[in-house]
Amino acid sequence: MKIIVCVKQVPDTNEVKIDPVKGTLIREGVPSILNPDDANALEAALELKDRDQTVNVAVITMGPPQASYMLRECLAMGADEAYLLSDRAFGGADTCATSTTLAAGIRKVGNVDIIFAGRQAIDGDTAQVGPQVAQRLGVPVVTYVQDIRIGDGKVTVQRQMEDGYEVLEASAPCVLTCVKELNEPRYMSVGSIVDAYKKEITVWGHKDVDLDPSDCGLNASPTQVFRSFTPPQKGKGEMLSGTIQEMAAALTGKLAEKHLI
Numbered sequence: 001m002k003i004i005v006c007v008k009q010v011p012d013t014n015e016v017k018i019d020p021v022k023g024t025l026i027r028e029g030v031p032s033i034l035n036p037d038d039a040n041a042l043e044a045a046l047e048l049k050d051r052d053q054t055v056n057v058a059v060i061t062m063g064p065p066q067a068s069y070m071l072r073e074c075l076a077m078g079a080d081e082a083y084l085l086s087d088r089a090f091g092g093a094d095t096c097a098t099s100t101t102l103a104a105g106i107r108k109v110g111n112v113d114i115i116f117a118g119r120q121a122i123d124g125d126t127a128q129v130g131p132q133v134a135q136r137l138g139v140p141v142v143t144y145v146q147d148i149r150i151g152d153g154k155v156t157v158q159r160q161m162e163d164g165y166e167v168l169e170a171s172a173p174c175v176l177t178c179v180k181e182l183n184e185p186r187y188m189s190v191g192s193i194v195d196a197y198k199k200e201i202t203v204w205g206h207k208d209v210d211l212d213p214s215d216c217g218l219n220a221s222p223t224q225v226f227r228s229f230t231p232p233q234k235g236k237g238e239m240l241s242g243t244i245q246e247m248a249a250a251l252t253g254k255l256a257e258k259h260l261i
């Protein structure tokens with residue numbers, strides 16, 4: 001079985017700030033990390049490999065050359081192969097163009113049974129790329145996956161919902177987008193880090209994945225970011241105390257004062 005995991009290098013959002021004048025993200029000096037949901041997706045693939053050594057796990061990313069550091073981390077966690085889609089033609093991609101490029105890369109890798117992605121990236125936060133990749137490849141998708149069982153040619157998953165879960169069955173090949181409740185990602189060992197540097201990272205540009213420059217990057221991105229901003233901080237909340245009747249009276253008094261009721 002061949003599994004491919006879509007992994008994205010993201011800025012550590014605890015460190016990201018927005019330029020108040022330009023309204024763009026200040027990325028300079030911000031450390032990059034493997035997107036957290038993608039670490040869960042990779043862990044899910046590696047657990048399937050732990051159970052069946054014939055499983056081959058690849059990771060794929062679209063990003064700048066420095067994304068290869070994150071791919072090495074994935075190799076050190078236990079991935080067998082790594083693919084970096086990197087080309088000036090891919091720059092300025094919105095989610096549409098990102099998924100077109102990833103799907104082209106996955107097609108080129110070939111014979112993939114399961115495509116894992118994270119539920120969402122912590123920088124873009126759209127949760128669109130996984131389902132869009134499935135649409136581009138013409139395969140089924142299950143989002144918010146919190147448990148996976150594979151057997152008899154079927155993929156059975158639990159799909160997380162607000163107040164429970166659904167059990168769904170899909171046929172392979174399919175795309176599964178993973179949530180953090182799925183598992184606890186493993187740590188790299190010193191030995192596996194050394195081994196990761198012995199493995200090759202395959203780098204592909206638009207020609208390698210049969211994409212015309214007009215079909216990728218900014219040229220194929222219908223979305224435009226109008227403005228980014230930090231929402232104003234809300235005022236401090238106020239706790240009411242007393243009996244239920246006293247608190248209800250105090251609350252209605254305050255709302256009436258503000259002419260809200």
Ligand SMILES: Cc1cc2nc3c(=O)[nH]c(=O)nc-3n(C[C@H](O)[C@H](O)[C@H](O)COP(=O)(O)OP(=O)(O)OC[C@H]3O[C@@H](n4cnc5c(N)ncnc54)[C@H](O)[C@@H]3O)c2cc1C
Binds near residue numbers: 095
């Ligand atoms: C007009 C426009 C221009 C943009 N220009 C740029 C730019 O120049 N540079 C830039 O960095 N960003 C740019 N972006 C942002 C970029 O489009 C998104 O970061 C990207 O499409 C992924 O969307 P997301 O972060 O919402 O991912 P989500 O949809 O939330 O991610 C879900 C999952 O999809 C997978 N995934 C997402 N992105 C990738 C990837 N690149 N490789 C592998 N797997 C992935 C991961 O598994 C991830 O967990 C631009 C966006 C717009 C709208």
